[in-house]
Amino acid sequence: LAKTTQPISMDSYEGQEVNITCSHNNIATNDYITWYQQFPSQGPRFIIQGYKTKVTNEVASLFIPADRKSSTLSLPRVSLSDTAVYYCLVVTGSQGNLIFGKGTKLSVKP
Amino acid sequence: DAGVTQSPTHLIKTRGQQVTLRCSPISGHKSVSWYQQVLGQGPQFIFQYYEKEERGRGNFPDRFSARQFPNYSSELNVNALLLGDSALYLCASSLLAGVDGANVLTFGAGSRLTVL
Known part of the structure; x- marks a missing residue:
């Protein structure tokens, strides 16, 4: 199972774009990159998933280079409510469980 | 639509006791997972x-x-509770068994267990 490495914490200010990079050097051909967000005392919430190139939804964008050994979650114009822990995960479709690391604690300041 | 619901939200137990946590998945979801x-x-x-x-x-x-x-x-269910079992217990449901983007996990808010 691929392991992921991401920064433990990041600070930002309201209105800025935040990019969180995750490395997954051992990603397999059939694996997807998935990001979850977790607020204190809540369960994680799915944000975005991608296989290659770029994926965008109403919340975030996910950039994946051709070698797929890393990925970058981009949050445009963050607000205080984006303060949370962000988890990068590598998943295989047939797999039934998610393997979480410690995630990146994002703190957005006014 | 109701999301994943868990009960109780908080509970306190002492070492050696037993605890049962409950989870109701999203309607139509057939897979339930538990996380600590x-x-x-x-x-x-x-x-x-x-x-x-x-x-x-x-x-x-x-x-x-x-x-x-x-x-x-x-x-x-967790029997013979230890201090180290103190944690947030999360339940997640999904339509199918896999975890790819077509079948994401939806988590509940969790049950906070404190073992004294």
Whole structure:
């Protein structure tokens, strides 16, 4: 199972774009990159998933280079409510469980 | 639509006691998974049930057990509680058994267990 490495914490200010990079050097051909967000005392919430190139939804964008050994979650114009822990995960479709690391604690300041 | 609901939201037990946590999945979801999250760590997989059968088990001792009922709700039981079992216990449901983008996990808010 691929392991992921991401920064433990990041600070930002309201209105800025935040990019969180995750490395997954051992990603397999059939694996997807998935990001979850977790607020204190809540369960994680799915944000975005991608296989290659770029994926965008109403919340975030996910950039994946051709070698797929890393990925970058981009949050445009963050607000205080984006303060949370962000988890990068590598998943295989047939797999039934998610393997979480410690995630990146994002703190957005006014 | 109701999301994943868990009960109780908070509970306090003493060492050696037993606890049962309950989870109701999103309507139509057939897979239920349980995760343990200790403070400062990411969630750790405990069990997955799909169509009432155990589909996966994480690295937890036999004191942990679970089951899924015909209505797809689930219970997690922990016997002989230890101080280290203090954690947020999360339940997640999904339509199918896999975890790819077409079948994401939806988590409940969790049950906060404190063992004294």
